[in-house]
Amino acid sequence: MMKYDVVVIGGGPAGLAAAIEAKKGAPEQRVLILERDQALGGILQQCIHNGFGLHYFKEELTGPEYAERFIEQLDGSGIEVFTDTMVLELSKDRRVLAVSREHGLIEIEAGAVVLAMGCRERTRGALNIPGARPAGVFTAGCAQRLVNMEGYLPGRRVVVLGSGDIGLIMARRMTWSGATVALVAELMPYSSGLNRNIVQCLTDNNIPLKFNHTVTQIHGRERLSGVTVAEVDPMTRKPIPGSEQMIECDTLLLSVGLIPENELTQGAGISISPITSGALVDERRETDIEGIFACGNVLHVHDLVDNVSEEATIAGRAAADYVKQGALSGPIAQVRTGRGVRYAVPQRVHAGGEGKLDLYFRVDNAYRGMRVQLRSGDQLLLDRKKQIMTPGEMEKITIDASKVTGDLELMLAEG
Amino acid sequence: MKSTEMTCILCPMGCRLMVTQDGDKIRVEGNSCARGQKYGVQELTNPERVVTSSIRVMGGQMPLCPVKTKGQVPKSSIDEVLHAIRASKAIAPVKLGQVLLANVAGTGVDIVATANRNAV
Ligand SMILES: Cc1cc2nc3c(=O)[nH]c(=O)nc-3n(C[C@H](O)[C@H](O)[C@H](O)COP(=O)(O)OP(=O)(O)OC[C@H]3O[C@@H](n4cnc5c(N)ncnc54)[C@H](O)[C@@H]3O)c2cc1C
Numbered sequence: 347m348m349k350y351d352v353v354v355i356g357g358g359p360a361g362l363a364a365a366i367e368a369k370k371g372a373p374e375q376r377v378l379i380l381e382r383d384q385a386l387g388g389i390l391q392q393c394i395h396n397g398f399g400l401h402y403f404k405e406e407l408t409g410p411e412y413a414e415r416f417i418e419q420l421d422g423s424g425i426e427v428f429t430d431t432m433v434l435e436l437s438k439d440r441r442v443l444a445v446s447r448e449h450g451l452i453e454i455e456a457g458a459v460v461l462a463m464g465c466r467e468r469t470r471g472a473l474n475i476p477g478a479r480p481a482g483v484f485t486a487g488c489a490q491r492l493v494n495m496e497g498y499l500p501g502r503r504v505v506v507l508g509s510g511d512i513g514l515i516m517a518r519r520m521t522w523s524g525a526t527v528a529l530v531a532e533l534m535p536y537s538s539g540l541n542r543n544i545v546q547c548l549t550d551n552n553i554p555l556k557f558n559h560t561v562t563q564i565h566g567r568e569r570l571s572g573v574t575v576a577e578v579d580p581m582t583r584k585p586i587p588g589s590e591q592m593i594e595c596d597t598l599l600l601s602v603g604l605i606p607e608n609e610l611t612q613g614a615g616i617s618i619s620p621i622t623s624g625a626l627v628d629e630r631r632e633t634d635i636e637g638i639f640a641c642g643n644v645l646h647v648h649d650l651v652d653n654v655s656e657e658a659t660i661a662g663r664a665a666a667d668y669v670k671q672g673a674l675s676g677p678i679a680q681v682r683t684g685r686g687v688r689y690a691v692p693q694r695v696h697a698g699g700e701g702k703l704d705l706y707f708r709v710d711n712a713y714r715g716m717r718v719q720l721r722s723g724d725q726l727l728l729d730r731k732k733q734i735m736t737p738g739e740m741e742k743i744t745i746d747a748s749k750v751t752g753d754l755e756l757m758l759a760e761g
Numbered sequence: 762m763k764s765t766e767m768t769c770i771l772c773p774m775g776c777r778l779m780v781t782q783d784g785d786k787i788r789v790e791g792n793s794c795a796r797g798q799k800y801g802v803q804e805l806t807n808p809e810r811v812v813t814s815s816i817r818v819m820g821g822q823m824p825l826c827p828v829k830t831k832g833q834v835p836k837s838s839i840d841e842v843l844h845a846i847r848a849s850k851a852i853a854p855v856k857l858g859q860v861l862l863a864n865v866a867g868t869g870v871d872i873v874a875t876a877n878r879n880a881v
């Protein structure tokens with residue numbers, strides 16, 4: 347049995363920032379990162395485009411450069427890292443079971459655990475598109491890895507389903523690698539991707555984007571030969587009969603959403619939010635099992651890695667504090683969501699805290715000129731007008747933690 | 762007179778701009794702030810982009826190394842830049858920030874590595 351003060355599961359941007367901050371907060375503690383891949387950096391290793399770090403570093407970096415800013419801080423920090431090490435099980439009392447190429451099967455007793463396992467992509471199985479299962483259907487992230495890390499082009503004529511950032515980025519990457527992207531089809535009437543990516547990935551490369559469209563059929567036996575694309579009714583999201591159109595292609599890329607990777611979390615008996623698919627946490631990102639914290643995409647899907655780093659810093663610092671001081675006590679306020687707000691993180695807050703409190707949230711639709719309001723009973727703690735809010739962009743509000751005396755409600759209101 | 766429609770990408774508002782060139786006068790409409798004005802003029806007269814890609818690595822633990830143009834290059838030179846990257850190879854070890862192709866496609870901008878790659 348090994349013993350560590352803080353064990354971080356996952357060595358992506360969340361795990362890296364959490365470990366670094368834990369060690370900073372308590373240099374005497376033993377901090378360990380467990381990563382199943384052979385290298386650190388998580389999904390950023392394959393995100394070779396730029397646009398990372400504008401908020402956190404005030405500078406535009408590519409994914410690997412952003413990761414390296416954290417990886418280089420490990421040198422001489424005393425933080426230990428096991429790569430090629432997959433965590434299999436986590437228990438309520440913070441015992442971590444892992445299998446490692448170098449160390450074999452290991453059991454670790456942890457003072458505190460930080461969950462930073464990231465997310466995985468939704469696959470076609472979850473979407474149930476009719477048709478055989480020919481070669482040529484990939485998730486966008488899998489294609490990203492093939493092209494950017496292995497130098498293998500999955501196909502020559504491509505349709506992308508979903509216009510989130512990963513789909514947009516991959517439409518450009520495939521074009522830049524010599525393929526033709528015939529269409530990006532988006533089920534919703536808007537894209538959850540950044541404007542910047544719509545312009546610089548699609549418009550720049552003359553790639554058509556169709557809203558209210560989806561793939562209804564996959565053609566081909568051994569290899570994909572084409573897909574049927576149909577327009578959907580914006581109200582029911584059901585295909586409109588007669589609008590079907592066959593598009594020849596040898597590759598279909600799916601960019602239809604990400605799901606937090608929470609098998610370990612559930613195994614430990616931690617409560618999961620049905621909306622975020624991540625753990626329910628307090629302002630220090632502590633789950634409902636004492637001493638186990640969560641941050642990054644395993645907690646809720648982030649669009650900007652900058653926010654991941656910020657959140658991981660909170661969780662890492664709290665994990666080190668927990669080892670030193672034990673659990674926080676005191677009354678807890680729930681953060682409820684009202685009109686227009688799909689979810690907020692954290693979901694609960696200790697009343698009467700110190701310093702600033704950041705609440706992250708997503709809206710449930712595209713809104714222009716609405717007000718964001720935070721209420722506690724009949725008291726209005728915050729009231730701010732926002733020109734535009736979309737489900738694809740995470741919003742943040744900041745209040746003084748000392749103002750929290752009872753349950754909070756976050757909602758949108760007319761201008 | 763030439764009119765071009767475009768989306769300003771500088772903030773989430775995403776204003777639809779109509780940029781009109783009349784001789785050497787350029788008019789931007791639809792912007793909600795001064796930054797949009799500047800963006801419209803730049804995009805019409807001299808659009809620039811950072812290009813990212815991967816380059817083959819000889820003798821490395823991994824077959825590719827990610828790279829970028831160290832600064833912006835004219836949008837019209839993107840194909841040539843990509844072609845130049847595809848036609849070259851780097852030799853491991855490669856250090857982040859190392860110049861792998863100087864003055865790519867005559868743009869005056871260098872291609873640099875954006876990750877470290879060890880030799881086998
Ligand atoms: C395909 C894809 C492309 C993306 N592109 C962008 C983009 O262009 N821009 C952007 O801002 N964001 C992008 N994102 C979002 C991006 O994931 C986050 O910004 C950020 O990388 C999340 O960091 P993380 O550390 O939470 O997760 P990750 O980067 O996913 O890291 C999680 C790490 O945990 C490890 N792990 C998981 N389970 C275990 C286990 N059981 N044992 C040991 N290790 C484990 C994984 O191997 C991984 O290294 C993308 C996401 C995906 C999936």
Ligand code: SF4
Nearest residue numbers: 769772775776794797
């Ligand atoms: S014009 Fe101004 S407000 Fe409109 S998108 Fe550009 S930066 Fe934003």
